[in-house]
Amino acid sequence: xxxxxxxxxxxxxxxxxxxxxxxxxxxxxxxxxxxxxxxxxxxxxxxxxxxxxxxxxxxxxxxxxxxxxxxxxxxxxxxxxxxxxxxxxxxxxxxxxxxxxxxxxxxxxxx
Amino acid sequence: xxxxxxxxxxxxxxxxxxxxxxxxxxxxxxxxxxxxxxxxxxxxxxxxxxxxxxxxxxxxxxxxxxxxxxxxxxxxxxxxxxxxxxxxxxxxxxxxxxxxxxxxxxxxxxxxxxxxxx
Numbered sequence: 414x415x416x417x418x419x420x421x422x423x424x425x426x427x428x429x430x431x432x433x434x435x436x437x438x439x440x441x442x443x444x445x446x447x448x449x450x451x452x453x454x455x456x457x458x459x460x461x462x463x464x465x466x467x468x469x470x471x472x473x474x475x476x477x478x479x480x481x482x483x484x485x486x487x488x489x490x491x492x493x494x495x496x497x498x499x500x501x502x503x504x505x506x507x508x509x510x511x512x513x514x515x516x517x518x519x520x521x522x523x524x
Numbered sequence: 525x526x527x528x529x530x531x532x533x534x535x536x537x538x539x540x541x542x543x544x545x546x547x548x549x550x551x552x553x554x555x556x557x558x559x560x561x562x563x564x565x566x567x568x569x570x571x572x573x574x575x576x577x578x579x580x581x582x583x584x585x586x587x588x589x590x591x592x593x594x595x596x597x598x599x600x601x602x603x604x605x606x607x608x609x610x611x612x613x614x615x616x617x618x619x620x621x622x623x624x625x626x627x628x629x630x631x632x633x634x635x636x637x638x639x640x641x642x
Binding site for chain 2 (some may be wrong): 449504510
């Protein structure tokens with residue numbers, strides 16, 4: 414099972430919006446509404462941002478939103494802030510033997 | 525404080541064995557699926573294994589199947605990963621993660637480093 418495909422990096426100035434894509438197949442992202450997103454600042458553990466494609470746990474700012482179309486999921490960060498600089502990973506349930514698969518990761522750079 | 529704390533990592537030779545543990549605090553551990561996720565140095569996240577609340581279902585990534593064994597002790601609020609036939613490419617930080625949202629990991633430990641090297 415290959416990792417889901419994310420762009421290596423995206424960048425934006427404070428206040429701008431950035432969108433991260435996460436491309437899989439019909440066996441994972443496209444086949445189930447079981448996509449989640451994680452934020453991992455340097456040297457720390459990941460933190461859940463989004464589950465079931467577009468749901469935010471309590472405490473996650475509404476600047477973070479997500480959606481899915483076909484085999485591609487997307488995370489949008491609106492009103493970019495310096496503290497948003499981190500690595501971001503998508504994840505999906507997969508009907509392959511792997512059970513869960515993560516994306517390749519995207520570094521968000523705040524200019 | 526609701527938290528997960530991993531321990532037991534260290535340096536092991538190729539072909540060797542190691543058990544890492546995860547202790548849960550301040551939540552009802554027995555009510556949750558639990559997972560192990562690893563991250564090789566400078567690399568992305570890789571899901572390793574998970575176990576249902578009552579141990580009735582266990583799943584492994586292909587990369588560790590037959591070599592790693594996940595288990596839990598609900599009375600001790602503990603999750604374990606027994607690793608054997610370790611390879612250099614098993615070198616990673618091993619995180620335990622709670623399956624507190626449908627098919628998502630809502631609570632993570634700080635991780636424990638496992639280094640496989642001669």
